[in-house]
Amino acid sequence: MKTIDGINKKIAEGSAVVCTAEELKQRIADGETITAADVDVVTTGTFGVMSGTLAVLHLPVTAPGTFRQAEKVWLNGVPAIPGPCPNEGLGSVDLVVYGTAHASAAYGGGHLFRDIVAGKEITVDVESSHLWFSRSVTLAEMGHARLITTRSAFRNYLAVINTKPDTVQSIFSVQGLTGPYTEASVSGCGDINPIQNDPDLRVIGVGTRLLLNGGTGYVMGQGTRSSREKPNIAAYGDMHAMNPEMMGGFVTSLGPECNSSVAIPIPVLDDTVLTSLRITNNRIPLPVADVRDRIPFATASYADVWDGTDSAISYSPDACIHCETCPAAQVCPTGAITLPTGIDPQLCVNCGTCVRECPGGAFSGNLGVLTAGATKVPITLRQSDRARALRLCTHLKDLILDRKFSLTGKVEDLV
Ligand code: SF4
Ligand code: SF4
Numbered sequence: 001m002k003t004i005d006g007i008n009k010k011i012a013e014g015s016a017v018v019c020t021a022e023e024l025k026q027r028i029a030d031g032e033t034i035t036a037a038d039v040d041v042v043t044t045g046t047f048g049v050m051s052g053t054l055a056v057l058h059l060p061v062t063a064p065g066t067f068r069q070a071e072k073v074w075l076n077g078v079p080a081i082p083g084p085c086p087n088e089g090l091g092s093v094d095l096v097v098y099g100t101a102h103a104s105a106a107y108g109g110g111h112l113f114r115d116i117v118a119g120k121e122i123t124v125d126v127e128s129s130h131l132w133f134s135r136s137v138t139l140a141e142m143g144h145a146r147l148i149t150t151r152s153a154f155r156n157y158l159a160v161i162n163t164k165p166d167t168v169q170s171i172f173s174v175q176g177l178t179g180p181y182t183e184a185s186v187s188g189c190g191d192i193n194p195i196q197n198d199p200d201l202r203v204i205g206v207g208t209r210l211l212l213n214g215g216t217g218y219v220m221g222q223g224t225r226s227s228r229e230k231p232n233i234a235a236y237g238d239m240h241a242m243n244p245e246m247m248g249g250f251v252t253s254l255g256p257e258c259n260s261s262v263a264i265p266i267p268v269l270d271d272t273v274l275t276s277l278r279i280t281n282n283r284i285p286l287p288v289a290d291v292r293d294r295i296p297f298a299t300a301s302y303a304d305v306w307d308g309t310d311s312a313i314s315y316s317p318d319a320c321i322h323c324e325t326c327p328a329a330q331v332c333p334t335g336a337i338t339l340p341t342g343i344d345p346q347l348c349v350n351c352g353t354c355v356r357e358c359p360g361g362a363f364s365g366n367l368g369v370l371t372a373g374a375t376k377v378p379i380t381l382r383q384s385d386r387a388r389a390l391r392l393c394t395h396l397k398d399l400i401l402d403r404k405f406s407l408t409g410k411v412e413d414l415v
Contacts, residue, residue, distance in 0.1 A: 002267070004407050010040055014403065017039045018040060018265075018397050018400045020393040040267065041265045041400055043400070044192055044265075047349070047384060048188070049252075049259055050153075051171070052099075053148070053150070053260045056094075057080075060135075061135060067091070069086045070087070070126045070127070072126070077103030078101050079103075108249055110250060116239060117244045118244040119138055122137050123135075147217075149234055149235045149262075150224050153264075155199060157188035159289070159379075160172045160289050161288060161377050169254055171253075171254050174252060174333050183380040184288070184380065190281040203266055206220065210235060214246035214392065215238060216238070217238070218237070219233050219234070231415060233414065244346075246261040247261060250351075259385075285301060288300055300370045305379065315364075317342060320358075334349055349388065350385045350388070352367045
């Protein structure tokens with residue numbers, strides 16, 4: 001039986017064997033015999049729309065004594081919730097900001113969090129006793145900037161389709177989900193998802209160190225709606241350490257949503273842990289639900305989403321037929337398209353929306369077909385970015401190999 005302390009000792013000595021979940025599964029698929037003695041840590045990750053994300057901030061506004069207590073606050077127009085500490089007379093505010101709060105149809109909490117982490121100037125507007133105060137502030141001036149997920153990294157998520165003819169506006173669609181059975185919107189990174197690789201939560205628990213949006217964070221406990229059948233985690237991390245590329249806004253047909261990411265190292269303590277790490281996309285059920293009630297009525301698999309498909313979307317400028325206004329750029333949920341340059345890889349989350357919208361076929365990528373029994377529905381939207389999650393797994397592996405990240409054992413079980 002290996003121990004977390006023993007693995008940390010090997011990390012400190014530079015002798016730990018670390019691989020990503022994708023690398024491990026490929027070695028197993030290639031026929032290599034692997035036991036717990038052969039690998040110490042496997043890195044897992046997920047990136048996608050995670051509505052349950054909020055920020056807790058403390059930031060300066062004016063000189064002390066200028067106002068008693070903030071009653072209303074906006075950051076770049078995104079409404080925040082002042083408090084709970086009143087900061088009476090201090091000229092500063094404590095705030096909670098939801099990732100799903102909206103300043104406009106195109107800018108919300110997810111966009112704001114990314115801008116804060118990117119070090120951009122943020123406009124703060126405060127109302128107090130009918131007086132208004134406004135200033136610009138950057139992350140460097142925020143003494144406290146913490147991101148919290150109330151639920152994230154679901155073991156697996158779901159696919160939604162519209163079973164009726166009328167189009168439904170939804171957070172699971174960019175332009176409304178058409179029907180009946182004409183398109184599918186999918187979420188979840190499949191066999192590299194952290195909890196999918198530790199389904200019984202043997203190693204992930206309260207206190208597990210992880211990467212939240214690329215910065216060090218910790219598991220706080222179970223997330224909301226977490227269950228033994230479908231667990232998820234609540235986590236927190238310091239925004240000062242985060243990477244803007246691993247987070248952001250995502251505009252749906254019901255307004256802006258919040259993209260977040262989680263990467264967790266799985267210590268290979270024994271062969272039971274290793275057995276769970278052998279999971280592959282074709283053995284992970286993907287519940288299929290109608291967008292109206294989200295009650296699953298069929299089951300596909302994550303192989304439909306990620307096996308034999310293109311995890312990244314590409315752009316061929318030669319195929320562009322120069323539409324009067326570029327419809328792909330207009331609907332891109334992350335604002336990643338600018339012509340003639342094409343796709344900004346820092347912003348693109350490989351959702352696939354542009355593939356369907358571009359009449360010239362300049363954007364390409366095989367998103368796959370959802371197969372649930374006799375039902376076959378083309379996938380038109382991915383709200384999880386496996387390509388980015390893979391980059392996150394590699395980043396975490398490199399941090400461990402560089403001795404910049406060590407493992408923590410859980411202090412309490414999650415379920
Ligand atoms: S939608 Fe496609 S073809 Fe039309 S302008 Fe945009 S990139 Fe070009
Ligand atoms: S895949 Fe296309 S629509 Fe989606 S984020 Fe990237 S560029 Fe935008």
